[in-house]
Amino acid sequence: MGCKNKKCNKKACGVNEDAIRIDAIGLGLPSWFPTLMAVCKVLLILCVFVIASYQWGATKDLLWQCVWSLSLLKLVELSDE
Numbered sequence: 001m002g003c004k005n006k007k008c009n010k011k012a013c014g015v016n017e018d019a020i021r022i023d024a025i026g027l028g029l030p031s032w033f034p035t036l037m038a039v040c041k042v043l044l045i046l047c048v049f050v051i052a053s054y055q056w057g058a059t060k061d062l063l064w065q066c067v068w069s070l071s072l073l074k075l076v077e078l079s080d081e
Helices: 017-025 033-059 062-080
Strands: none
Touching: 033 062
16 A cells, blocks of 8 residues: 555655554554553653663763763654654
């Protein structure tokens, strides 16, 4: 399934093929499910950020600084969405 116009780009006509695939599978997901998953993703990244912040401050270990930096980058990516 997709756009019937062969000349257009997939996203140009507003057809979301991922949504069509999920509807075609018929999972019957509730309407609040995507919102819940977005909140869970943010909470998981925040937990890693807080734990890495604490451990980096307590141990001054380079590994925890790397984990903290990567989780900070992921938070910045989430804020751009």
